[in-house]
Amino acid sequence: MKLAKALKLALVGLTLAFAILLTASSSLSKSGSAEGANAPPETNQYKAEDYVGAETCKGCHEDQFNGFSKTTHFKLTQMAGRAPDKQGCESCHGPGKAHVEGGDKTKIRTFQGESAKSISEACLRCHAGKEEHNQYRRGEHWRNDVGCTDCHAPHHAPSGLQKMESATLKAIAANLTPQSEVKMLRNNQPALCLQCHAEIKGQFTQPFHHRVLEGTMKCSDCHNPHGGFEQKQTRLAIGADAPCLKCHTDKQGPFVYEHAPLKVEGCAACHSPHGSSNPKMLKRSQVSQLCLECHSSIGQFGAPNTPSFHNLATGRFQDCVICHSKIHGSQTHPFFFR
């Protein structure tokens, strides 16, 4: 414990040290100027004649253009009626006329040296306002300065990378699939997510796990990578229910007798949602242990204690769900027997 506390103190100290160091360097540096500004960019304040069109950009930036032409974004360049600031290269890089005329790099937005938030604001010009993205500016990824281009490749990620192939784990390594290509992702799910959330990979390879590495499920089935109001950026199912209930539909209820933690604390009170070595992805290897950690009240409120005939020395009472088989909720039995 002392070691852990010392470690935490050291890390907090490290945080402060970084802050001071980099704040000082920021004040001395010339690069932390308007290029890195994070306020959302201007919208609808452009002159049409300042835009030159993607074909003009292609003249000098052919490689980027060829990549871009394979992306979903490129479709917008072919849609008549779209404003020039919302199609082609200039939708992100801004009007190119001044840059084209002199070839001056400073006359166009290159995003070089900008923070993830600043880059993301450029994307949000078009992508904000959709239910999926509405809470991005207050999400976990935003908070930790993970931006759109950390996961998405605006110029098209290279395809055809053949890496580790498994007969059962379709998403174990970084293969760019057509699915990820269409979404302009830098990699497939879950390999993309696991690049940062590396500790989760071990959970998905436990004997009991949700079939994510197999490709049957995706991280984004349960989590909204673009933010959201829920903790852990989980999605809601069926209006306002936990995402687990979308598939585990028989647990949705409502039940006459609700096992209160199911709705009030959530499924993760008892289960490890990514995977576990324990049956049913439970947090403990022995069911009675899991139950008793809550059902041990010392007189104040809380879950009720077990009755005295529950003789824990016998095998019958070590697996609580043998009797309490409807532990998630019951329509007719207060103790979840049927």
Added chain:
Amino acid sequence: MKHKGILILLLLLAMGPVSALAQQPADKKDPAPADEGKVGNYTVTSSVELGVRGISVNGEADKFRSDFNYRPGFHVFNSSLLMRAPNNDGVLFDTLLINSYGWGADPNQYLRVSAEKTKWYRFNADYRQMDYFNSLRNFAAPPPLFLSQHISNTEYKVGDFDLTLLPQNERVRFNVGYSLQRNNGPSVSTYDYARDEFPILVPVRVDANDFRFGVDAKLWVFDLSFQQGFRYYKEDTTYDIDLPVPVPVPLNPGNNPTNQSVLTGFHREFPTRGRTPYTRFTLHTLLARKVDFTGRFVYSSATTRHQMFETLKGKDFSGNNIVLDRFEATGNAKRPNGLGDVGVTVFATDKLRISDTFRINSFRVNGGDHLTETLLRTRTTPFGETPLPPVFVDNLALSLTKYRRALNTLEVDYEFHPKFTAHVGHRYSDRRIEIGTLTKALGSAGELEPESFDNRTNTWFAGFKARPATVWTVYFDMERGETDNVFTRVENYDFTNLRLRSVLKPVKTLALNFSMVTKDNNNPARTDEIPPRDFGADINSRSFTASADWVPNQKFSLNTGYTYTRVTSEAAIIFFVSSLKREGMSRYFLRDNFAYVNLFAQLTPRMALSAGYRIHHDSGQGDRVGTDLTQPISGTPELIFSYPQQFQSPEVRVAFKLHEKLDWNVGYQFYSFAEKFQNLQHYNAHLPYTSLRFYFGGRGGQ
């Protein structure tokens, strides 16, 4: 589980491509094909991999099936089709993407379809089917038999189908959607009756259908989103012991060896119907580039109605003959649920943002059940069958759960430098829960008197992202506060969570990652005694991960990593041994070492090798031994549990390029599981396979 026929088939399928390969002229050119083919206006990238897999399991086959449920036989390993009209001039679609996997002898199967006609529509379908099997000797398997009494062999089908009209329209977009969930198949559960437990056959039958429609619109400066959905739920699962289906567990006479209870007949019908209409409305705006505002309101009102009819016969714990015990119940439950969210971000300067997120959630669950029981018994005496007085029960049960929670999160983030950003915030929650149940004879007096639980919690959090060098990024965040889990203990958990991630990319082809996640939940509960005693729970977890991804070129890649996960839980608990109340400690230990390595190598222009190895080794509680509750107890008893085990899964695959449009693959997977304590569920599973992958159009990324 031997499948010689499948193995012979597998061998035959393997032989053909070998001879074909032998006849191929040497190809000295780089094998990289064109990425895409052309069909009409479309570029096409497509492949389908068909093959056969054999399986041989030594040891506990049920455990292997519970873990993976892979089956032998032919199946579609993988298929994908991507068609694109580069100039948006497709007739029905500009983009069509179809992915599928596992159809045939695989427990995890999916089909995904995405189609889009620019300007007009976007369609996404995601259909999944999972064959679920569960039969374990360490779950619902009371000693001394250690045979599972909760067995499942069911099938889950889950589908989502969504259509968006005018997807690129900035003014208005419409969407309709449908989702289905099905769970069907045989299973075994248990029923507690007359102080004994009896395995019951349960053919599961659960259906749910979800219909929804909505519109997204831009109105003045506001982005509006509306969705209305209806979900219908239907369960027709029945419960029997009379079905002529062999099961590997004795249906009678129950688990309790100390009484005479026997079930000789049991049947239960329990049709349940549910309906959940839900409405979601969202408003978003960005005002003067200074204030980002999102408001959302969700309302749902779930209801279920049930009818139960149950009959059973046999003997009760006193040896009386149960001629008929008949239960009938009808009832319903409702859960109206309102959820309101508001999020505001103020761009105070171009580097400083202040955000506040507020949530109010309120729901109520009202339930009512009217249950009648008619019990007819006789007693066998030397003079014959003597009827006992019948028992009639007519009960009304009411239940209530009320929940109201307000949650506010205030946070500030500041960009000190493009290479250093930091945030700090505070979260406050105020929660009130009321819970009560009442069961009374119909017509008798009595009112539901719910018990209420209140708590308020405060949490602080902070973090930063730093790029000390162009090639190195560090993420750090931590939280310290109280959770609002009121049921587990008498006081809030004090928790400290900490995360540190480091991503180092010294060169473009190499990424070195490190992460550390720690969680400490300390419950400071104390007893009412004088002087009070600690009666809390401390749960600590540590996870350290290091990994490396090296992709020097398209012909070679290596990914490897190691994760150490350590969980220690120590909780004061109350339990009973031979009717004596005991206060003891419950300790749980997880000490998992996980390592993996994945390798890809293009050995020759026509041959590629993939190999992988994964291992979990959990040493669990080590040498610690808990109190033997079957012996006289002295001192504070300790229940110590863990699940020490080792689980390995190496695999190898060799792909031969036979033709520009054809690959032949041959591979082998091995799963090995060994547990330390019961030693009942070891298995070694061998899964050889071979497959042919056909390409239509270009090869693309597969």
